[in-house]
Amino acid sequence: MSNILVVTGSVRPNSVNSKIVPIVEKKLKEQGDIVTIADLAALDLPFFNEPVSPTDPTFAPTNSQVQKWTQLVGDADGIVFVTPEYNHNLSPVQLNAIDWIGKEWEEKSVVLIGYGWRTGGGQAHDAAREALSVNLGARVSETQANLFFTKDIAPDGSVIDQAAVDEKIDTALASL
Numbered sequence: 001m002s003n004i005l006v007v008t009g010s011v012r013p014n015s016v017n018s019k020i021v022p023i024v025e026k027k028l029k030e031q032g033d034i035v036t037i038a039d040l041a042a043l044d045l046p047f048f049n050e051p052v053s054p055t056d057p058t059f060a061p062t063n064s065q066v067q068k069w070t071q072l073v074g075d076a077d078g079i080v081f082v083t084p085e086y087n088h089n090l091s092p093v094q095l096n097a098i099d100w101i102g103k104e105w106e107e108k109s110v111v112l113i114g115y116g117w118r119t120g121g122g123q124a125h126d127a128a129r130e131a132l133s134v135n136l137g138a139r140v141s142e143t144q145a146n147l148f149f150t151k152d153i154a155p156d157g158s159v160i161d162q163a164a165v166d167e168k169i170d171t172a173l174a175s176l
Contacts (some may be wrong), residue, residue, distance in 0.1 A: 009164065010084050011041035017175060019156075019157030024173070055136070072106045080176065084121065085119065088119075093140070098136070109139050111139045113169060114144065116149065125146070134147040143171060152168070
């Protein structure tokens, strides 16, 4: 049994994220994991503006929401990002959340589950892998789930092809 943190990727009302996150949560619980959802809308992290980088050994967040976010990441055995693709990148709220943390990412297991039009979130995953793995030392799985609009899921997030969605998400989560 692992403690898994699922990180939302959108703060928009009625976002596709609100349909995909529960699928991921259910699958993790079915395999016996303890699941915590990091709802970035509810966390309401300030825009990163500290004078020192979180990778600096002297960095210590003073904002209570950032402290809570840092604790969530630090306590997790693994992290699943549910990523929309915004202009071939992660959503700004996810980028900001990543930027707030330094040492807690080191050696952290990360899986990426994304969705979008052309790459099913693949380009967002490339950016996440660069930020988390190369820059921050997380262990980002090469296995990822890419859900495509009009093929796997509808633009409103409802599932079109349940077997494909299950297979893609199950395969990605197995790599955690």
